[in-house]
Amino acid sequence: RDLHRLIRRQRQMCIRDRQCSDAGVIIQGARYDSSTGNLFLYVKNRGTVDLSFNVYIKKTNGEIIQVPDIYNTTAGQLSTFTITNPGVDIDEVTVQSIECMGVQDFISRRFITGMP
8 A cells, every 4th residue: 555655756757857857947037016015926837737826025134025816827938927015125035836846937136126
């Protein structure tokens, strides 16, 4: 029984690893809108599989905050992630795939347009 469970888990991991080898992401830009206080991330899914992402904000004091929303992307498409009121004390922003943990990208504050 345990052997069958182990074999099934290995097969599931193999399928996931194969999908993840065709996955990729890049943050093509970011803009802070001072009138609304929102941050817009322009994220390109460079792979051949649809992915969901968590977003993490590193504050200037070193604190890391996970944005509570999950952002879905379609393979090969550019998506806009809207982060509501993240504050202006942003040091960098990271997007990380939920399905493929190694698929991630980040953008530093100096490349976010509109930051005060």
